[in-house]
Amino acid sequence: MEQADWDALKEQMTSPWGSMKLKCDGFEIDLVQRTNPTKKNWETTVYVDGYLKGIWLACDHKTGEPEHEETRRFYRKVTRALYAKKDIEAYRKIFGKREATKREAVKFITYDWSWKSFTSLKKHLLANNTSIARIADF
Template sequence: MAVSKEQWEEIEKQLSGSWGRVELVCDGYKINAAIVNVSPLKLGIAVYVDGVTLGEWIFNEEKSEIPLKFHQEKKRFAFKGKYRDWLLKASKNRVWTKEERAKYAADAARTHSHWLPYWTNPTSFCRHIRKTCTSIELVKIGY
């Protein structure tokens, strides 16, 4: 049974409060989403897949489907902004070949990704779940 629009609104409302909890079954995985402290003064929606969150999912080197479906991707630049600016400026000012200039520009834009097992916005969590999962069932709200 698919989740209706009213149920999605109720899920978002539940995950906007201080002690919200939701249990879903998405593509055969049991998903528990609960409001927890993600840092000393910050609340977030922790996502537990089949009751656990594994550390190996953070960097997802094996390209597991679980972090891609349920966790939030964060991209970071490999270099600080000051160094990226210097690389781009140097590639334009110096007499370099087109290939060298492209190499330094690629270095300046290089990023790495990691997947956080929590979300800070219930709307983005629900949108991501709807986009990545084919079958979604609501089990419990606010248990």
């Protein structure tokens, strides 16, 4: 994709109802802006070949290794602490510093099909796909 195409995509994604179709290594990708009324923001949702399949979010939650190619190529990796800070403080009081530090280091990794930042979406697409072409706006 040329810089003009990226600029057009970024322009469309600055509004809460922008959309665009891309062809990435044989996959047809629909990038659709949608609003999130509870958080009062908008995010870009990635549809792969016209679908959002929950099975694509499956991965090893400890290592983050995805089970499907679509996950690796198009979805956002989310890493969160398994234990809340409040629980870590309770473990520190009960079991000591060493055990609390072990539990604090445990992370839970999953994937999400929505992106909040256009820049991070672009960077991820460029890093994980060899050919990206703009199909059309819809």
